[in-house]
Amino acid sequence: MRVVLFGFQTWGHKTLETLVKSHHDVVAVVTHPVSGQAYESIWSDSVEDLARDHSIEVHVAKRPDEALVDRLRQWAPDIIVANNWRTWLPPEIFAMPRYGTVNLHDSLLPAFTGFSPVIWALISGAAETGLTAHRMDGELDTGDVITQRSVPIGPTDTSTDLVEATIELIPEVLLDALERIETGTATWTPQDLSKRTFFHKRHESDSCIDWTWCAEDLDRLVRAMSDPYPNAYTFHKGQRIRIIAAHVSDGIYGGTPGRIFIKEGTGMVIVCGPDAHRGTNHGLVIDRVRTDGGDDLDALDHFVTGGGYLTPTA
Missing domain, CATH: 3.10.25.10 (Formyl transferase, C-terminal domain)
Structure with missing residues (x-):
């Protein structure tokens, strides 16, 4: 499939690395500019640099604009993959490809919707965290789920341990989701939003x-x-x-x-x-x-x- 990636930091970097190694055609990458904000200056592997190393066209933006919409029409992706894209995407973007947009979120949705999900999961005393691939819709992290993988939270685990563990799940979850979509075997499971927990961005x-x-x-x-x-x-x-x-x-x-x-x-x-x-x-x-x-x-x-x-x- 023709894929456009919306990604940032190490999560986006791992996602792009996975896509480049797959049989899919990465036609472009959209990423954010480098930020000095505390939670955006760590886990900061550059998606832009990796894309340019592979001669993939890059669009850098804080948030989507008309120029990006025009470029998406030119790129004509079959699907958009998003991981750690930090701003809202409008329907004219996420619904543009024939297979829509698949977002990767590092929690077991519908739990820990929103921001810093691994940190909040550990603070809250959750027994596990993980990674979810879901269809993007007009709300934040509420779309139908295609696949999930879990990571247990042990009694001495740190967020660093758990972030590394969930990042390592990206290839398995992403490629499983894309294969199901490409072969027409995907089963989209609506989230039970009565069980949704929504967490804010962390501040120092x-x-x-x-x-x-x-x-x-x-x-x-x-x-x-x-x-x-x-x-x-x-x-x-x-x-x-x-x-x-x-x-x-x-x-x-x-x-x-x-x-x-x-x-x-x-x-x-x-x-x-x-x-x-x-x-x-x-x-x-x-x-x-x-x-x-x-x-x-x-x-x-x-x-x-x-x-x-x-x-x-x-």
């Missing part, structure tokens, strides 16, 4: 630790904000520190959320959770921190003794 402030969360939730937040993402952070004596490794305590600790309490093993226990004064919660054991100056320290080298508080502001 979303990584600020709320010590009234339970230790299990905070452990997932720390793992979700693993390098290269903006790490979970808090403030100690007016200075921001980033928590780069932590775990749920063995013991039960009570008091005031955010209290720097006592050593447990090789880390420092922080009192946390709802109703912490009742003494029914585990604490979060901080194992390793990073200063704003970029120094990584074992927690007990930073917190020499218990006492004082971690706070959401300086």
Whole structure:
């Protein structure tokens, strides 16, 4: 089939790499300009560079315009494939090819529609994530599903682990979807939108630790904000520190959320959770921190003794 790819960052790069190696004809690539926004400057393999390396025509745009619509008519694709395209596509684009547009979304739709789905899945305590190929329609990530693959979320997994795992699913999911479409064997399954969960874009402030969360939730937040993402952070004596490794305590600790309490093993226990004064919660054991100056320290080298508080502001 004649394919036009709408893609960006490493997700789009892997998708283009897969298409180039397939029997399909990639007639053009549409991608976004390089961005300095925090969540767009990581996982930043260039779709544009890969396309030009393969002498594929490239159109760079922040969002679709009439010039792009005209070029699509000239390219005359049988299908559009989209992966990590960041702005809305109108029906005159997504419905133009005879097979429409297939979008790849890194969650098990209809769960975790929207933005940063792998991070939100880990933070929320989901048991699995994955990759979905679905037909694009006029809403965000709501179209009929053609195929899905899942990835379990383990007790020590980070978002980095899970993003890498879902990226590795791209060839299998994409080629399966395209083969079914090309051979006329595709079964399009409508999503049960009553089960849809829709998450917003993440901002760096979303990584600020709320010590009234339970230790299990905070452990997932720390793992979700693993390098290269903006790490979970808090403030100690007016200075921001980033928590780069932590775990749920063995013991039960009570008091005031955010209290720097006592050593447990090789880390420092922080009192946390709802109703912490009742003494029914585990604490979060901080194992390793990073200063704003970029120094990584074992927690007990930073917190020499218990006492004082971690706070959401300086």
